[in-house]
Amino acid sequence: MSKLLEEFQDYLSKMNQYEHVTTLLYWDMKTGAPKLGQAGHVEALTHFSTEAFALSTSEKLGEMLAGLAKPEEFDALTDTWKFIVTRMKRDFDRDKRIPADVYAAFVQTQAEAGNVWVEAKEKSDFSLFAPYLQKMIDLTVEITGYTDPGMEVYDALLDQYEEGMDSATIDGLFEDLKKELIPFVKEILLRQKPENQAFKGCFDTNGQKSVQDMLLDYIGFRKDAGSVGESEHPFTLNFSSKDVRLTNHYYEHDPISAIFSAIHEGGHAIFEQNVNPEYDNTVAGSCRYMGLHESQSRFYENILGRNYNFWLPVYDTLGELLPPFQAISLDDFYREINHVKNSFIRVNADEVTYCFHIILRYEMEKAIFRDHVPVNDLPALWNRKMQEYLLITPANDAEGILQDMHWSDGGFGYFPSYLLGSIYDGMLLDTLQEELGDVDELLKSGKIGEITAWLNRKIHRYGSTRKPKDAIMAVCGKEISAEPLIRYFKKKYTKLYQI
Amino acid sequence: MSKLLEEFQDYLSKMNQYEHVTTLLYWDMKTGAPKLGQAGHVEALTHFSTEAFALSTSEKLGEMLAGLAKPEEFDALTDTWKFIVTRMKRDFDRDKRIPADVYAAFVQTQAEAGNVWVEAKEKSDFSLFAPYLQKMIDLTVEITGYTDPGMEVYDALLDQYEEGMDSATIDGLFEDLKKELIPFVKEILLRQKPENQAFKGCFDTNGQKSVQDMLLDYIGFRKDAGSVGESEHPFTLNFSSKDVRLTNHYYEHDPISAIFSAIHEGGHAIFEQNVNPEYDNTVAGSCRYMGLHESQSRFYENILGRNYNFWLPVYDTLGELLPPFQAISLDDFYREINHVKNSFIRVNADEVTYCFHIILRYEMEKAIFRDHVPVNDLPALWNRKMQEYLLITPANDAEGILQDMHWSDGGFGYFPSYLLGSIYDGMLLDTLQEELGDVDELLKSGKIGEITAWLNRKIHRYGSTRKPKDAIMAVCGKEISAEPLIRYFKKKYTKLYQI
Numbered sequence: 001m002s003k004l005l006e007e008f009q010d011y012l013s014k015m016n017q018y019e020h021v022t023t024l025l026y027w028d029m030k031t032g033a034p035k036l037g038q039a040g041h042v043e044a045l046t047h048f049s050t051e052a053f054a055l056s057t058s059e060k061l062g063e064m065l066a067g068l069a070k071p072e073e074f075d076a077l078t079d080t081w082k083f084i085v086t087r088m089k090r091d092f093d094r095d096k097r098i099p100a101d102v103y104a105a106f107v108q109t110q111a112e113a114g115n116v117w118v119e120a121k122e123k124s125d126f127s128l129f130a131p132y133l134q135k136m137i138d139l140t141v142e143i144t145g146y147t148d149p150g151m152e153v154y155d156a157l158l159d160q161y162e163e164g165m166d167s168a169t170i171d172g173l174f175e176d177l178k179k180e181l182i183p184f185v186k187e188i189l190l191r192q193k194p195e196n197q198a199f200k201g202c203f204d205t206n207g208q209k210s211v212q213d214m215l216l217d218y219i220g221f222r223k224d225a226g227s228v229g230e231s232e233h234p235f236t237l238n239f240s241s242k243d244v245r246l247t248n249h250y251y252e253h254d255p256i257s258a259i260f261s262a263i264h265e266g267g268h269a270i271f272e273q274n275v276n277p278e279y280d281n282t283v284a285g286s287c288r289y290m291g292l293h294e295s296q297s298r299f300y301e302n303i304l305g306r307n308y309n310f311w312l313p314v315y316d317t318l319g320e321l322l323p324p325f326q327a328i329s330l331d332d333f334y335r336e337i338n339h340v341k342n343s344f345i346r347v348n349a350d351e352v353t354y355c356f357h358i359i360l361r362y363e364m365e366k367a368i369f370r371d372h373v374p375v376n377d378l379p380a381l382w383n384r385k386m387q388e389y390l391l392i393t394p395a396n397d398a399e400g401i402l403q404d405m406h407w408s409d410g411g412f413g414y415f416p417s418y419l420l421g422s423i424y425d426g427m428l429l430d431t432l433q434e435e436l437g438d439v440d441e442l443l444k445s446g447k448i449g450e451i452t453a454w455l456n457r458k459i460h461r462y463g464s465t466r467k468p469k470d471a472i473m474a475v476c477g478k479e480i481s482a483e484p485l486i487r488y489f490k491k492k493y494t495k496l497y498q499i
Numbered sequence: 500m501s502k503l504l505e506e507f508q509d510y511l512s513k514m515n516q517y518e519h520v521t522t523l524l525y526w527d528m529k530t531g532a533p534k535l536g537q538a539g540h541v542e543a544l545t546h547f548s549t550e551a552f553a554l555s556t557s558e559k560l561g562e563m564l565a566g567l568a569k570p571e572e573f574d575a576l577t578d579t580w581k582f583i584v585t586r587m588k589r590d591f592d593r594d595k596r597i598p599a600d601v602y603a604a605f606v607q608t609q610a611e612a613g614n615v616w617v618e619a620k621e622k623s624d625f626s627l628f629a630p631y632l633q634k635m636i637d638l639t640v641e642i643t644g645y646t647d648p649g650m651e652v653y654d655a656l657l658d659q660y661e662e663g664m665d666s667a668t669i670d671g672l673f674e675d676l677k678k679e680l681i682p683f684v685k686e687i688l689l690r691q692k693p694e695n696q697a698f699k700g701c702f703d704t705n706g707q708k709s710v711q712d713m714l715l716d717y718i719g720f721r722k723d724a725g726s727v728g729e730s731e732h733p734f735t736l737n738f739s740s741k742d743v744r745l746t747n748h749y750y751e752h753d754p755i756s757a758i759f760s761a762i763h764e765g766g767h768a769i770f771e772q773n774v775n776p777e778y779d780n781t782v783a784g785s786c787r788y789m790g791l792h793e794s795q796s797r798f799y800e801n802i803l804g805r806n807y808n809f810w811l812p813v814y815d816t817l818g819e820l821l822p823p824f825q826a827i828s829l830d831d832f833y834r835e836i837n838h839v840k841n842s843f844i845r846v847n848a849d850e851v852t853y854c855f856h857i858i859l860r861y862e863m864e865k866a867i868f869r870d871h872v873p874v875n876d877l878p879a880l881w882n883r884k885m886q887e888y889l890l891i892t893p894a895n896d897a898e899g900i901l902q903d904m905h906w907s908d909g910g911f912g913y914f915p916s917y918l919l920g921s922i923y924d925g926m927l928l929d930t931l932q933e934e935l936g937d938v939d940e941l942l943k944s945g946k947i948g949e950i951t952a953w954l955n956r957k958i959h960r961y962g963s964t965r966k967p968k969d970a971i972m973a974v975c976g977k978e979i980s981a982e983p984l985i986r987y988f989k990k991k992y993t994k995l996y997q998i
């Protein structure tokens with residue numbers, strides 16, 4: 001190993017310590033820290049994020065990366081280190097253009113906005129959140145001006161979360177979905193079934209936690225390399241492939257929410273736990289492509305978790321852990337978890353109308369960054385779009401524009417990833433069945449481990465080393481298309497609703 | 500404010516960020532991190548502890564402290580800042596003598612030993628822990644040689660946890676206790692009652708958590724400035740008065756353990772939550788005197804929590820939250836929580852025989868540091884002393900020498916603090932009753948808030964600014980004596996056991 005590479009690796013190891021503690025501070029703020037303790041955490045997070053930023057934009061790092069990029073060093077690197085150097089050099093050249101004070105302001109506002117969002121949602125008062133949202137938008141625009149000068153802001157944001165994606169491509173995919181799904185959902189809604197009151201009962205939250213543990217184990221989440229916390233909104237984060245954390249939120253009168261959040265976050269977590277451990281603590285590890293990440297969480301949640309056969313081997317156990325389920329047949333449960341209806345909350349939406357929730361947010365974000373719609377007009381715009389696509393209007397902001405944490409976190413451009421993930425899932429399902437056989441049969445016979453092993457092999461182990469388009473091409477041998485997802489929806493729901 | 504003071508305060512604020520994240524890493528290792536994630540945390544803890552150590556021993560800090568100690572700066576300081584500068588200068592002069600690599604080795608060994616201790620205790624295998632214990636002993640001796648050159652090692656350790664205490668003083672206090680309590684416990688044991696089998700039943704751990712929350716609220720722990728986690732052994736830590744964390748461990752077949760651990764740790768936490776917030780993040784805050792700290796946890800646990808009248812206002816609620824208690828009368832509960840018996844586990848011991856558990860550990864530590872008894876001989880020595888004082892011999896190391904985490908953490912000299920705390924409690928109880936009236940009457944009428952307010956005013960708010968001997972003198976007007984504790988024991992247990 002060259003002296004320069006050794007020096008570089010020591011430097012990365014130091015940088016990693018800062019990322020480690022900022023990750024932990026964030027985790028604890030969301031899961032454990034008391035109200036009055038938040039300010040101390042924000043202060044520490046600001047301090048260490050700023051230090052980490054200084055390390056990631058230092059002259060020294062720039063010199064090392066420039067040195068390693070020279071042929072005499074670069075040619076001697078392994079493929080993994082070639083990837084790391086190339087990727088870090090590109091990020092470095094982008095990030096060093098962000099002034100340190102702007103970055104510090106972003107991190108601090110991110111933390112404050114997160115706390116205010118929780119309060120605003122509790123009080124259903126968008127006006128509390130509005131000034132923080134405005135700050136996050138302004139800082140995002142400002143930072144994008146530094147990182148991607150001359151690029152259209154929203155395209156830059158999309159590329160940041162799903163490299164290689166732009167709004168022209170997404171417009172095409174989403175228009176295909178709209179064209180096919182708007183009339184299809186109308187057909188479904190004509191055959192709408194009444195609400196099943198059994199799911200409105202009281203489901204002990206401790207029992208829900210036991211069900212969650214059972215399901216995480218069943219789908220392949222490893223407890224020795226991960227843990228579970230409780231937060232306002234479920235999320236997953238990781239320190240490395242050896243320590244992956246997910247959270248959940250339990251509602252006494254809605255057991256379905258925590259069950260599917262667990263499977264969803266479990267899918268994210270299984271991805272991270274199975275990245276090649278050699279990539280740990282480098283830019284090659286921890287998948288940075290959000291659409292590809294969502295494809296895994298949504299594969300577990302929807303393609304597997306909302307399949308009748310997924311539940312056959314575990315439904316009795318579900319009833320043992322959460323006794324009210326003993327009075328609910330698997331057929332009723334299956335209908336409930338695939339009950340297509342127009343509803344307000346994205347995370348509780350069925351997998352079909354979910355598409356509209358994302359298309360709405362995608363169009364909201366285009367309105368913010370492309371049409372510069374004022375922040376105070378956003379709740380009304382949200383409500384109009386809800387009415388247009390889902391034929392319903394939120395009674396308040398908590399069930400409207402305040403429902404998601406993403407914007408408080410500065411995560412503009414993230415939402416389309418969810419639907420891109422489902423689009424990839426349609427394609428992955430086709431290929432998985434070609435290679436492993438019928439998914440219904442695999443699930444029915446409890447062979448979900450084979451599916452997880454296939455995803456480990458085909459997707460997870462690569463971490464960030466393959467961009468989404470390349471990953472899908474490598475696994476499926478095709479360009480990205482919404483057709484398989486549409487076909488999956490039509491086959492499943494035509495049967496379920498006897499259309 | 501002088502320019503130097505301002506510069507000093509900025510420096511302290513930076514130092515505090517490092518303490519903040521090392522505290523958080525420790526907390527998470529004990530409460531949330533998965534097994535495979537421990538190594539990453541140990542690495543980060545080592546990194547940031549070493550950085551913190553560098554900051555706390557830097558030339559720059561030394562110069563600032565020397566400058567502030569000069570009359571022209573010192574005289575202009577407030578009393579609080581005079582205390583901070585004096586105390587930090589003394590600590591600085593001690594700590595800067597520790598070589599950085601020795602300190603880093605100590606922190607890393609501390610983390611590793613903590614993990615190995617958990618495993619050794621699970622497997623009841625002292626041989627796993629022995630090499631780590633040896634390392635902790637060696638490092639402790641080495642570090643004490645730097646911090647307190649020429650001082651007897653064990654006296655230096657005692658002084659570190661309870662400033663102003665030495666083994667000559669403790670020998671005197673503990674001999675008084677032995678002299679009075681050995682025959683008194685014999686009297687009690689002659690009147691021994693059979694075990695109450697009701698407490699061996701199954702007590703839902705979620706119900707135990709609800710009881711814990713109720714009790715913490717009842718004694719005055721504030722949830723907005725603290726939170727509760729789960730760990731192998733209960734402990735309390737704090738970031739500041741605004742964020743105080745405690746942990747508990749729940750046993751399905753022993754509800755008493757978690758109840759009294761909650762009250763005990765709650766007492767520690769109430770102390771920290773009520774330190775003058777102006778002292779936050781300085782050496783004036785967060786009480787550093789372990790005996791004084793234990794006096795508060797043990798006042799809540801024993802003087803209040805094991806008093807019949809404490810339970811009168813909340814016993815019905817206890818039964819609602821943990822239904823098996825509905826079948827147990829308050830009289831039976833009272834007898835159970837004051838059931839004097841010779842037992843193996845310190846944290847489950849009654850308050851009388853508890854004294855022997857501490858005297859044993861005190862004598863073990865004198866054997867380690869004064870008589871240099873080899874590590875491999877310690878389990879046998881432990882067992883002989885158990886037989887001598889408590890007339891029983893542990894069947895294995897898990898219920899013997901491996902039961903406490905303290906030594907894994909390098910906390911030699913800490914154990915005597917528990918009993919010093921109880922000795923102070925006897926004195927505090929006398930004074931409290933002189934000033935507020937009969938404690939039974941206060942508790943019976945649910946006026947525990949008045950007691951907490953009295954302790955806040957008399958002890959808590961001062962944080963570290965008053966040494967234990969000075970604090971007890973200021974509150975009670977007397978030198979430290981074991982007589983009030985002995986009198987309290989005799990009065991209570993003579994009645995209870997009809998001696």
